Each structure stands twice: as C-alpha cells, then as structure tokens.
Amino acid sequence: MSLAEAVTSNGIRSVLVLLSRFSRYAGPSLIAVDIAGALAPLGVTVTVAALGTTGAFSSGFDCVAEVIDLRRDPGPLLSRHFDVVLTQSWSPACFGLLECGVRYRYLVLGSFSGLTAGEAIFGLEDEADVLLFHSARNRELQAPSLPGAAAPMLVYGNAVPSCWFEDVPPPPGALRRIAVISNHVPEELREAAHALEGNGIRVDVIGSDDEPRLVTPALVDDYDCIVSIGHTAQKAMARQRPYYCYDHFGGPGYITPLNVEDERTICFSGRSDRRKKSGREIAGELMRDFDAVVASSGQLREIVERDHRLETVLACILTAGIPSEPRTCRTPRNRNLRKIFQHSFAQAETTPFVRNIGFDYEAAPVLLHSRATRLDGEFAERLTVTRLPPFIFGSMEPSPLAIGLQIVFRPGVTDAEIVVDHRVAEGRDGASGDAVITSSSGRVSKRRQHCTVGVTLLVGVEPMAVTLSARLGEAIVPLLSLGFETAPSGSVVARAGEG
Incomplete structure (x- = not known):
C-alpha cells in the first residue's frame, strides 16, 4: 500500500508531531519537517508541538500548518483531536497526551536515541498502536524493557523524502570540494580541513556554530564529499556522494558496501568506532580512499532508495487499520505515570513551572513558583505560568483548586506581608463558591527570604478573581491578579497579569 492509499483509506486529515525542540537544523526538527513535507501534499494538516521553538526557524516551512510552543503557551493544544x-x-x-489531554485515533510512540534518557519509551507503550525506533540498535536496547508491548516495533531508519532520489547527478570525478555538516564540529575535523585546503581542496563547514543552512539535494550536489553523522548519511548516499562518517563521537570513516549494514543499524552515529583520529589522519583517508568509494556510490544509492524512502516507511507505519473513534491517554490507569511526569518535569532546569516576573527588584518580590492541587481528586494538578501578560493557568476540568504561591524577596527587603483579596461569583446551579485563605499573612524576615500564601477556591462556575499584594512598610505593592473563566473547550483557565 502506498502512502497516499494509507492516508485515504484511513481517513487521515490531521497529524500532530510532538518533540522536544523545533528550533534549528538538527535531527528531531528535520524529521518533523520531512514527515510534514510528505503528508501535506496529500491533504493532511500537520501540527508540530515542541517544548522549545524559535519563530525564525518554525515559520520557514509551509508544510507545517501550525507550531505550538508548549513552554510558552500550551493552551492551543488543550483537548485537541488529531487522527x-x-x-x-x-x-x-x-x-501533550497527559497534561494537554490530546485525543487521537492512532498513536505512534517514537524513540530517536538509544542512549538519551528522555528518548526511552516508558509508561505509554500499552496505549500505542506502533512503537517506532530510529535504529535497529535502539529497538534492540529497549526491547527488554517492553516485554508486554503488543504494538509492532518498527524502525524509522532516518528515512529521507522521495525528492532525494529525483534527478540524481553522476558521481563526482575528483575531490575538489568537501562539506563538513555538523552542529558540534570536533577540533580534529577543523585540523583536517586546514590540511585539505593546503592540498587545494576547499572545505566548507555547515552547522549551528558556523553557517546554519538547510541541507537540500542542491546543496549536497555542490560538493564532492560529505563529512557528517546521523541524518545526513542517507542524503549524501542518495545523491551518490561519498560519505565520510565522523564527528564528535569519532567514527569509522568512509561508508562502503562492506560496513554500511553495521553502520546503519546505529543510524551512522559514529559510535561504532569511538577511536578519535588526528586531523592529518582524517585528511589522508579522505584523499587516499576517495576514488574507491566513488566506484561504489551507485550500489550505496540503491540500498538507501530501497530501504530508506520516507514515503514507504510512513506507509508501513500507517497501513494498519486506524480505529474510527478517538481515545485519550488521560485515564485513571495513567494517573501514576502522570505524577511521575509532573515530578520529573517540575525538577527540570528549564521547567515552565518556574517563571520570573519582572517587578521592580528594589521594592517588590518576584513570583518564582506556582502550583495547584485538586481537592476532590487523587492526583495533583499543576497550574503552569506560560506567558505574561496575560499568562495562563490551566485546569483540565472544573474543580476546587488550592493555589500555593511562594514569594521570594530580593535582598534589601527585610519585612513584608502578603495580602490576599478574593471574590468568587455565584455558581451556574445557584450554589455560591468562596475562597478560603489558608495563609493570608505570610511574612518575611532577615533570616527567611521567602514566605508562602495559599488560597483555596472553586473554579469552573463563573468568573472570579483573587488579588495578591505585598505590604512593604506603609506601601501596598500589587503583585498578581488571577481572573478565572470557563474556556470554550469546557476546561478552566485563569488569566493572570500584574495587579
């Protein structure tokens, strides 16, 4: 079945790609772009949601219909449905699946590293329709931790779109230009570039530390040899360009028919041979073995086209019948997993649960942390500061919430009192809600540079407000005002801004 047939027969109209970063020309971002580029021409709307994005990068791809930065504002993803x-x-x-409550008909859980802890498939494997691994080695490493997984375990293999196999030029006749494509160029490659240039060979370094550029077929065609690791390997071989596999991990050197099978099981990461070479040694290999590798370029191209065509890989992933009814991972059986995620994410250095708010540092405190706990449930809800002003606190369903605010004071503020004012409107069913101040007079002293104030209130009925201020001597300094409202989706959001 072709990709077009798989999309049509399964009624796929919307796809969400969830990843850590969508911000630079690197593996995860480019994989998301490749997938969007293959699906968009078939009438599929592709949304990308990431924990980090940059506008300059994310706005550069027409095939991606929508980009959501989950750290800045996860609101656009709350309770959304995707095929x-x-x-x-x-x-x-x-x-996306637990906190934002995304609903779907078909779930592909992916892991694009066998070594990075954040790429482990854990906890949601029983919800998945497919478990997708970037390499055969990654699948082998994780399989013992997934003994009961019923979903098929497929290999993505850093597949490349069909455009890489169109209008392929002949192999190069001589080594005149080399491209080093890397976001982490080791010093020995720079030394090799210097030695090669001494032999009349031009070397261009392309990457985030030098010249960030999107690697396209036209760019690869401009060079006689490519030096890189990972996702670039299939691209170079698809264009019949000799590929020298080496980067900050080391690497085996030129890819040939003798080592291609072993190297692609680890996605040409360079980790098969961690021996670090000198710049002179690398330059010597590039020049000495070039002609022999050129002679095998046609054979390598056939292997890549047969096994690493993206449309074929996606068709295999989507060939299984996709259920007609949407489902969600936000179920009672995943409550403990959600707790684990919330804890690990809240402890991360760049967690969105911690935000600095720009008050006058000489006079006013700064809100550093906020969280909320459902009173009638069995697990914790976290209210996430996502933007200012206004920033959004999200509660997935109407319920009582306890808001705890820790106020940290700047040096020089030795005595202060937190003042809480509240207003809760009448509920829809005639019942009135109210806010209970659990600590309306938090104080700070010379020995303690922070204090905590808690507010328990009913949300999800009608708009309500809570205002926090600090009494510094005779002055009242506004800190924060929370105004709650029911969002169109039925979830509850609190819009907050400086008081």
Missing part, C-alpha cells in the same frame, strides 16, 4: 499523533521523546509525549 494521528507521532511522538519523538518522552517528555513532550507526556505533556
């Missing part, structure tokens, strides 16, 4: 969800790592998968 297919494809994840690339654990944290964004849990964020």
Whole structure:
C-alpha cells in the first residue's frame, strides 16, 4: 500500500508531531519537517508541538500548518483531536497526551536515541498502536524493557523524502570540494580541513556554530564529499556522494558496501568506532580512499532508495487499520505515570513551572513558583505560568483548586506581608463558591527570604478573581491578579497579569 492509499483509506486529515525542540537544523526538527513535507501534499494538516521553538526557524516551512510552543503557551493544544499523533521523546509525549489531554485515533510512540534518557519509551507503550525506533540498535536496547508491548516495533531508519532520489547527478570525478555538516564540529575535523585546503581542496563547514543552512539535494550536489553523522548519511548516499562518517563521537570513516549494514543499524552515529583520529589522519583517508568509494556510490544509492524512502516507511507505519473513534491517554490507569511526569518535569532546569516576573527588584518580590492541587481528586494538578501578560493557568476540568504561591524577596527587603483579596461569583446551579485563605499573612524576615500564601477556591462556575499584594512598610505593592473563566473547550483557565 502506498502512502497516499494509507492516508485515504484511513481517513487521515490531521497529524500532530510532538518533540522536544523545533528550533534549528538538527535531527528531531528535520524529521518533523520531512514527515510534514510528505503528508501535506496529500491533504493532511500537520501540527508540530515542541517544548522549545524559535519563530525564525518554525515559520520557514509551509508544510507545517501550525507550531505550538508548549513552554510558552500550551493552551492551543488543550483537548485537541488529531487522527494521528507521532511522538519523538518522552517528555513532550507526556505533556501533550497527559497534561494537554490530546485525543487521537492512532498513536505512534517514537524513540530517536538509544542512549538519551528522555528518548526511552516508558509508561505509554500499552496505549500505542506502533512503537517506532530510529535504529535497529535502539529497538534492540529497549526491547527488554517492553516485554508486554503488543504494538509492532518498527524502525524509522532516518528515512529521507522521495525528492532525494529525483534527478540524481553522476558521481563526482575528483575531490575538489568537501562539506563538513555538523552542529558540534570536533577540533580534529577543523585540523583536517586546514590540511585539505593546503592540498587545494576547499572545505566548507555547515552547522549551528558556523553557517546554519538547510541541507537540500542542491546543496549536497555542490560538493564532492560529505563529512557528517546521523541524518545526513542517507542524503549524501542518495545523491551518490561519498560519505565520510565522523564527528564528535569519532567514527569509522568512509561508508562502503562492506560496513554500511553495521553502520546503519546505529543510524551512522559514529559510535561504532569511538577511536578519535588526528586531523592529518582524517585528511589522508579522505584523499587516499576517495576514488574507491566513488566506484561504489551507485550500489550505496540503491540500498538507501530501497530501504530508506520516507514515503514507504510512513506507509508501513500507517497501513494498519486506524480505529474510527478517538481515545485519550488521560485515564485513571495513567494517573501514576502522570505524577511521575509532573515530578520529573517540575525538577527540570528549564521547567515552565518556574517563571520570573519582572517587578521592580528594589521594592517588590518576584513570583518564582506556582502550583495547584485538586481537592476532590487523587492526583495533583499543576497550574503552569506560560506567558505574561496575560499568562495562563490551566485546569483540565472544573474543580476546587488550592493555589500555593511562594514569594521570594530580593535582598534589601527585610519585612513584608502578603495580602490576599478574593471574590468568587455565584455558581451556574445557584450554589455560591468562596475562597478560603489558608495563609493570608505570610511574612518575611532577615533570616527567611521567602514566605508562602495559599488560597483555596472553586473554579469552573463563573468568573472570579483573587488579588495578591505585598505590604512593604506603609506601601501596598500589587503583585498578581488571577481572573478565572470557563474556556470554550469546557476546561478552566485563569488569566493572570500584574495587579
């Protein structure tokens, strides 16, 4: 079955790709772009949601219909429905599926590293329709941890779109230009470039530390040899360009018919041979073995076209019958997993559960942390500061909430009192809600640079408000105002801004 047939027969109209970063020309981002580029021409709307994005990068791809930055504002993803969800790592998968409550008909849980902890498939494997691994070695490493998984375990293999196999030029006749494509160029490659240039061979370094560029067929065609690791290997071989596999891990050197099978099981990561070479040694190999590798370029191209064509891989992933009814991972059996995710994410250095708010540092405190706990449930809800102003706190369903705010004071503020004012409107069913101040007079002293204030209130009925201020001597300094409202989706959001 072709990809077009799989999309049509399964009624696929929307796809969500969840990943850690969509911000630079690197593996995860480019994989998301490749998938969108293959599906968009078939009438599929592709949304990308990531824990980090940059506008300059994310706005550069017409095939991606929507980009959502989960750290800045996860609101656009709350309770959304997609036909297919494809994840690339654990944290964004849990964020989208458990915290945002995304619904789907078909779930592809992906892991694109066998060594990175965040790429482990854990906890959601029983919810998946497909478990997708970037390499055969990654699948082998994780299989013992997934003994009961019923979903098929497929290999993505850093597949490349069909455009890489169109209008392929002949192999190069001589070694005149080399491209080093890397976001982490080791010093020995720079030394090799210097030695090669001394022999009349031009070397261009392309990557985030030098010249960031999107690697296209036209770019690869401009060079006689490519030096890189990972996702670039299939691209170079598809264009019949000799590929020298080496980067910050080391690497085996030129890819040939003798080592291609072993190297592609680890996605040409360079880890098969961690021996670090000198710059002079690398330059010597590039020049000495070039002609022999050129002679085998046609054979390598056939292997890549047969086994690493993206449309074929996606068709295999989507060939199984896709259920007609949407489902969700946000169920009672995943409550403990959600707790684990919330804990690990809250402890991360770049967690969105911690935000600095720009008050006058000389006079006013700064809100550093906020969380909420459902009173009638068995697990914790976290209210996430996502933007200012206004920033959004999200509660997935109407319920009582306890808001705890820890106020940390700047040096020089030795005595202060937190003042809480509240207003709760009458509920829809005639019942009135109210806010209970659990600590309306938090104080700070010279020995303690923070205090905590808690507010328990009923949300999900009608708009209500809570205002926090700090009494510094005779002055009242506004801190934060929370105004709650029911969102169109039925979830509850609290819109907050400076008081």
